[in-house]
Amino acid sequence: MGFTMFDAIIIGSGPAGSHAAYLLAKMRYKVLLIEGRKTPKQSINCSGIIGLEAFREFDLWDVPVLNRINKFKFISPSGKPFIYQSDSDLAFVVDRSGFDYYLTSRAISAGASFLDESWVRKILIDENEVNVCIQSKGRSYKLRAKVGVIAAGYSSPLVEMVGLKSPLRFIEAAQADVYGSGFDHTDVYLGNRIAPGSFAWLIPLGNERGLVGLTTEKNSVQHLQFLLNKLKAEKNISRVTNLQHSVIPLGLIPKAFTRRILVVGEAAGQVKTTTNGGIYYGMIGAEIAAQVLKKAIQKNRFDEEILHQYDQLWRAKLGPEIQLGLKLREMYSHLSDSKIDMLFSIVSMDGLLPLIKKNLNFDWHKGLILSLITKPLIRRLFGIKLQNVDCTQES
Ligand SMILES: Cc1cc2nc3c(=O)[nH]c(=O)nc-3n(C[C@H](O)[C@H](O)[C@H](O)COP(=O)(O)OP(=O)(O)OC[C@H]3O[C@@H](n4cnc5c(N)ncnc54)[C@H](O)[C@@H]3O)c2cc1C
Incomplete structure (x- = not known):
C-alpha cells in the first residue's frame, strides 16, 4: 500500500468521511x-436522529x-407541555455505531480501501502529492495521494497542521443511556436550570431503553446529572450507563480548503446550529466535496483555484x-x-400551530424561524427588530 498512489485519501470514517469515500469509489477512483x-x-456520543x-x-x-419520530413533547421550565405531532414520520433514530459501520461497509463495497486502527499523525503537502503519515498497530507508514480529505471531526489537529483553522465556537454535549419504562415519545426540555441557552432530550429507543442528553455552553455533565435526578424522580428509570460528553462546533470554519486538501463534516462546522445535528449536513458536505474532486481529478488540478469551488458551493x-x-x-x-x-x-395559541406545521422542515429551519418572527408577540419576546435578522452576514 505504501507505494500505491491513491486518487484520494479520506481521514475519518464518520458519516462525512465514509460518504465521501463511497461517492468517490463509485466514480471508480x-x-x-x-x-x-x-x-x-x-459507542459514539450521538443520539442518531436523522431526518427523512x-x-x-x-x-x-x-x-x-x-x-421513528413523528411526535415531540416540549416541556417548559415550569413543566408546561407543548406537543407537536406530525401526520407522518419526521425522522428516524439509528444506532450510531451501526450507522457508521453501514456507511463504511458501503464505501468498501463500492471499491474503497479501508484501514482501521490507523491514526493519521501528519499530513505533508508538496507540488505533486499529499503524504499521509499513519501509526497503525505500533508501526508507522507513509501513504500517498493526489488529494486528502480531512473528515476527522471537530477540532482535529490535522486542520491546523495543513494551515487552516477550526471553527472557534463550540457547545458542550453530554448524554447517557437510560433503562426503564414509560419512554413513550421524544421529550425536549427547555429552561436555564436544565440546559441554559439550549435544550435537553429524552429519546426512546424501544425495548425499555432511551437516551437522555443535552447541549449547553458549559458544565454539561453537571447539568445532565441534574436532569437525570429529576427524571429518576418523575419516570421509571432503573439504570443509567455510558455517560459521555464531547463538544460540537457552532459556526463555520473560516476556510475549508487549501492546496490538495478539503475539510468536510464537523471538522468544517457543517452542523445545524439550531439542533446541533451534524450527520445530514456533513453528508451534504461530502456530496459537494466528491463533485468538486471529480472535476479536480479529471483535470489533474489540485490548486486552490479549483478546490475553492467546494467552499463556495457548501x-x-x-x-x-x-x-x-x-x-x-x-x-x-x-x-x-x-x-x-x-x-x-404564545406558540400554543390558536393560529401559530398551523403556521408551524406549514413551515416546519426537520433539517432546514430558516423558513420556520423567518415565518415565526413575522409575529409581533414573538418579535417582542426575543427583542427582535426585523433588520436584525440578516442571515447572509458571516459572524
Ligand atoms: C451527544 C450528541 C448527540 C448528537 N446527536 C445527533 C443526532 O441525533 N443527529 C445528528 O445529525 N447529529 C448528532 N450529533 C452530532 C454528530 O454526532 C456529528 O455532527 C457527526 O458525528 C459528525 O460527523 P463527521 O463524520 O463529520 O465526524 P465524526 O463522526 O466525528 O467522525 C470522525 C471520525 O474520524 C476519526 N478520526 C479522528 N481523528 C483521526 C485521525 N487523526 N486519524 C484517523 N481517524 C481519525 C474519528 O475516530 C471518527 O471516527 C450529536 C453529537 C453529540 C455529541
Whole structure:
C-alpha cells in the first residue's frame, strides 16, 4: 500500500468521511479511507436522529432503525407541555455505531480501501502529492495521494497542521443511556436550570431503553446529572450507563480548503446550529466535496483555484441556515425561564400551530424561524427588530 498512489485519501470514517469515500469509489477512483478507531466503533456520543430527507437523498433505507419520530413533547421550565405531532414520520433514530459501520461497509463495497486502527499523525503537502503519515498497530507508514480529505471531526489537529483553522465556537454535549419504562415519545426540555441557552432530550429507543442528553455552553455533565435526578424522580428509570460528553462546533470554519486538501463534516462546522445535528449536513458536505474532486481529478488540478469551488458551493447551501441558527441561539440564550414559559403560551395559541406545521422542515429551519418572527408577540419576546435578522452576514 505504501507505494500505491491513491486518487484520494479520506481521514475519518464518520458519516462525512465514509460518504465521501463511497461517492468517490463509485466514480471508480482509487480511494483510501482511514479510521483511527477499531471498526465497528464501540459507542459514539450521538443520539442518531436523522431526518427523512437524508434517508431519501442518500438512500439509507437499509440502515437498521431503532425508532421513528413523528411526535415531540416540549416541556417548559415550569413543566408546561407543548406537543407537536406530525401526520407522518419526521425522522428516524439509528444506532450510531451501526450507522457508521453501514456507511463504511458501503464505501468498501463500492471499491474503497479501508484501514482501521490507523491514526493519521501528519499530513505533508508538496507540488505533486499529499503524504499521509499513519501509526497503525505500533508501526508507522507513509501513504500517498493526489488529494486528502480531512473528515476527522471537530477540532482535529490535522486542520491546523495543513494551515487552516477550526471553527472557534463550540457547545458542550453530554448524554447517557437510560433503562426503564414509560419512554413513550421524544421529550425536549427547555429552561436555564436544565440546559441554559439550549435544550435537553429524552429519546426512546424501544425495548425499555432511551437516551437522555443535552447541549449547553458549559458544565454539561453537571447539568445532565441534574436532569437525570429529576427524571429518576418523575419516570421509571432503573439504570443509567455510558455517560459521555464531547463538544460540537457552532459556526463555520473560516476556510475549508487549501492546496490538495478539503475539510468536510464537523471538522468544517457543517452542523445545524439550531439542533446541533451534524450527520445530514456533513453528508451534504461530502456530496459537494466528491463533485468538486471529480472535476479536480479529471483535470489533474489540485490548486486552490479549483478546490475553492467546494467552499463556495457548501457555504451557499448550508451557510445561511448555520448563520441564522447562530443568531436564534444567541437571542434564545438571553431568555429568562419566565420568558421561555411565555414562549410556550404564545406558540400554543390558536393560529401559530398551523403556521408551524406549514413551515416546519426537520433539517432546514430558516423558513420556520423567518415565518415565526413575522409575529409581533414573538418579535417582542426575543427583542427582535426585523433588520436584525440578516442571515447572509458571516459572524
Ligand atoms: C451527544 C450528541 C448527540 C448528537 N446527536 C445527533 C443526532 O441525533 N443527529 C445528528 O445529525 N447529529 C448528532 N450529533 C452530532 C454528530 O454526532 C456529528 O455532527 C457527526 O458525528 C459528525 O460527523 P463527521 O463524520 O463529520 O465526524 P465524526 O463522526 O466525528 O467522525 C470522525 C471520525 O474520524 C476519526 N478520526 C479522528 N481523528 C483521526 C485521525 N487523526 N486519524 C484517523 N481517524 C481519525 C474519528 O475516530 C471518527 O471516527 C450529536 C453529537 C453529540 C455529541
